[in-house]
Amino acid sequence: MKIAIIGTGNLGSSIAKGLISNKSFTSLYLSDKNTAAVKVFNEEDYVTVTSDNVLAVEKSDIVIFALQPRHIDKVLELVKPKLTDNHVVMSVAAGVEISRIERILGSDTNIIRVMPNTAISIGKSMTCIAANSKAQDKVEMAETIFNQLGTTLIIPEELIQAATVICASGIAFWMRLVRATTQGAIQLGFEAEQAHELATQTCYGAASLLIESGRHPEQEIDRVTTPSGCTIEGLNAMEHQGLSSALIQGIVASFEKINQLKTT
Ligand SMILES: NC(=O)C1=CN([C@@H]2O[C@H](COP(=O)(O)OP(=O)(O)OC[C@H]3O[C@@H](n4cnc5c(N)ncnc54)[C@H](O)[C@@H]3O)[C@@H](O)[C@H]2O)C=CC1
Numbered sequence: 001m002k003i004a005i006i007g008t009g010n011l012g013s014s015i016a017k018g019l020i021s022n023k024s025f026t027s028l029y030l031s032d033k034n035t036a037a038v039k040v041f042n043e044e045d046y047v048t049v050t051s052d053n054v055l056a057v058e059k060s061d062i063v064i065f066a067l068q069p070r071h072i073d074k075v076l077e078l079v080k081p082k083l084t085d086n087h088v089v090m091s092v093a094a095g096v097e098i099s100r101i102e103r104i105l106g107s108d109t110n111i112i113r114v115m116p117n118t119a120i121s122i123g124k125s126m127t128c129i130a131a132n133s134k135a136q137d138k139v140e141m142a143e144t145i146f147n148q149l150g151t152t153l154i155i156p157e158e159l160i161q162a163a164t165v166i167c168a169s170g171i172a173f174w175m176r177l178v179r180a181t182t183q184g185a186i187q188l189g190f191e192a193e194q195a196h197e198l199a200t201q202t203c204y205g206a207a208s209l210l211i212e213s214g215r216h217p218e219q220e221i222d223r224v225t226t227p228s229g230c231t232i233e234g235l236n237a238m239e240h241q242g243l244s245s246a247l248i249q250g251i252v253a254s255f256e257k258i259n260q261l262k263t264t
């Protein structure tokens, strides 16, 4: 597969790292107006770092646009003359609907909206995928690429905004929970480094328990909460402060914001 990534900032470079560590391409063009962050990848086999977006498109079959929503339209306009029927255009731009891309490139272009998260750099992304009518037969290929970089779910486009909040912004939400746990551990007497390890490993264990057992979180909570014990005391104190409610409200606020971005 000949892949190009246009825009190699936080997300584009994370996708590049994931692809490079899996060697899941025949050639990879990384194009950005500022290549400093990805220059190091030039040393990898079959990887070219460039500032020439048009060249990257000409040399590739799959073009992943990892640009901010305010920049994507003009880059699509720029590369449009070089796009052929064989190209598959993938966009990770949050809030940018397929119809907006179709208005620029035409509905006879293969367009796939992909919503990964930054854990793609270590092959652990939760990636949601939705395609336009033209690209329905390319979905499997997108799934194959992103399954090497984590887990994928094919969803209708109407759910991509929600998936962005839960999976992409979700990385930040979980980080904040881990950080708060670390601060709690420091207050209880651990050194910062130890506190960080305790928090991250416990978080990893909790997620792994759910993934590997398939059990519901409340079943796992029941196994930890000794009657009259310290866990239920802590959980109830957190809920009195609105822990679940704060999380749900944050998710809804994030969703409202992304729906505003869609219209701008
Ligand atoms: N950061 C994240 O966790 C996630 C981001 N997204 C979406 O991915 C997109 C990119 O986000 P980030 O990587 O965080 O942004 P970023 O700002 O870090 O990266 C964008 C890159 O595009 C480059 N760029 C701008 N104009 C260009 C042009 N004309 N030609 C070539 N390169 C150009 C910039 O130099 C920059 O390196 C956004 O649309 C965002 O909504 C989606 C999921 C997760």
Ligand SMILES: O=C(O)[C@@H]1CCC=N1
Binding pocket: 094, 164, 165, 168, 169
């Ligand atoms: O915060 C944002 O708007 C982008 C989309 C999801 C993650 N980063």
